[in-house]
Structure formats: C-alpha cells, structure tokens
Amino acid sequence: MSTLYLLHKPYRMLSQFTDREGRATLADVIDVPGVYAAGRLDYDSEGLLLLSDDGALIHRIAHPRHKQPKTYWAQVEGEIDATALAALRAGVTLKDGLTLPAKARRIQTPDLAERTPPIESKRHPVTSWLELTITEGRNRQVRRMTAHVGFPTLRLVRAAIGAWRLDDLAPGQWRRQILHAPKPPAKRPGAKPRRRFPS
Structure with a gap:
C-alpha cells in the first residue's frame, strides 16, 4: 500500500521544498513529511504534480521508460x-530532435481560477486554448512545440498524468490517494509450475 498526493502547483512556484533565493516552494502549500515530487513542473507552469514517500512509486511515475502520458x-x-x-x-x-506524435485538439477555455498575475489582454488580445497529450519529458517541451508551429504558449496547465487528473483542485490545494498493491494473478487449476532452465 502506497500513499500518493495530488497537488495543484500554483504559477511561479518551484517543484521542490527549499530554495536559497526565497522563491515559493512546495513547503508553502503542503506539509507532509518525507514526500518527494514524481517529476517536476516548471516554475512558470501550473497544474498537477504527484508526490509520494514511496521511492519505487515515484520511479514508476517519473521515469521516461514508463512513458506516462501527460496532458x-x-x-x-x-x-x-x-x-x-x-x-x-x-x-x-525541435533542436533536440523530432518529437513523438502527440494528441492535440482545440478546446474551450477550461474552468480554471484566473492566474496571478493574469495574462495581459492588451498585450495578447487574441488567444485560444488547446489540449496536448505527450509521452516524453523534454525540457519545456510543450512551450517549444507550440512556438514551433507559430503559436507561443502564454499559460500552461498540466491537467493529467496517466490516470491521475487535476479535476477540481484549486491552486495550492491537494488531496491524498491510497494505492493498493495489485493482487497477483490467480493460478489456473491444475497448472504445472514453470520449469527453470539453467542459464
């Protein structure tokens, strides 16, 4: 059994618990000892961040080999x-090579709290929203992808990691989820044990 924490990381907050420069950190919004973030979310990005005290679980979520889709x-x-x-x-x-195919679609403005500070409407009078799902974790990948096709990102919110979703969490809010280890598959009646051959 493992414990997972789903956090809505606010804009301009580091995905870590300490900072020598006095910037906002996770310690400002979640006070749970011994937890670490599974991956990271850029300082100027918002949305879902997963944390746990289970190192193996963090590895399964964050390691690129497992290709958790991120929306x-x-x-x-x-x-x-x-x-x-x-x-x-x-x-x-991009400069570091071809990205894997992504899921991309235009969406209506999502139901989110206004960012602080908000996007300046005078500087950016025309904007639109898209939903993008990728399976890679390159540095600032989404921003670089949208800029490459001619539409620079102004605001970026991670809505989901695998099956875990941001849902109605407000910036700075979090919720706990208990994960139970999967049961081993049931043995078939009369099944013979596998023979082990010497290597």
Whole structure:
C-alpha cells in the first residue's frame, strides 16, 4: 500500500521544498513529511504534480521508460488552426530532435481560477486554448512545440498524468490517494509450475 498526493502547483512556484533565493516552494502549500515530487513542473507552469514517500512509486511515475502520458492545457497567442494541430499530432522537429506524435485538439477555455498575475489582454488580445497529450519529458517541451508551429504558449496547465487528473483542485490545494498493491494473478487449476532452465 502506497500513499500518493495530488497537488495543484500554483504559477511561479518551484517543484521542490527549499530554495536559497526565497522563491515559493512546495513547503508553502503542503506539509507532509518525507514526500518527494514524481517529476517536476516548471516554475512558470501550473497544474498537477504527484508526490509520494514511496521511492519505487515515484520511479514508476517519473521515469521516461514508463512513458506516462501527460496532458496539458495551453493558452496560446492567436487562434490556433488545423494546420498547427496536425503538425503537433505528426511530431515536430525541435533542436533536440523530432518529437513523438502527440494528441492535440482545440478546446474551450477550461474552468480554471484566473492566474496571478493574469495574462495581459492588451498585450495578447487574441488567444485560444488547446489540449496536448505527450509521452516524453523534454525540457519545456510543450512551450517549444507550440512556438514551433507559430503559436507561443502564454499559460500552461498540466491537467493529467496517466490516470491521475487535476479535476477540481484549486491552486495550492491537494488531496491524498491510497494505492493498493495489485493482487497477483490467480493460478489456473491444475497448472504445472514453470520449469527453470539453467542459464
């Protein structure tokens, strides 16, 4: 049995518990001893962050080998079009290589608390939202992908990691989830034990 904490990391907060420069950290919103973040979320990004005191669970969630799909809501500059969405779905070539195909679709403005500080409407009079699901974890990947297709990201919110979703958590809020170890598969009646061959 493991304990997982689902946290809505606010904008301009580090995905760690200490900072020598006095910036906001996870310690400002969650007071649970011995937990660590499974992966990270950029300082200027918001949304779902998973934490646990179970090292094996953190590894299963965060390690690139397991390719946990991550879903983001991105508010971008301009009205994103079908050509840009098709390019994101096919994969785009960044400085560190071709991205894997992503799931990409335009969405209505999600039901989120306004960011503090908010996007300046005078500087960015026309914006739109898209939902992007990727299975990689490159540095600032979503921002680089949307910029590559001509629609720079203004606000980025992670909505889901695998089956875990942000749902109605407000910025700074968290909830606990108890995970039970899966039961081993039942043995078939009369099944013979596997023979072990010498290596």
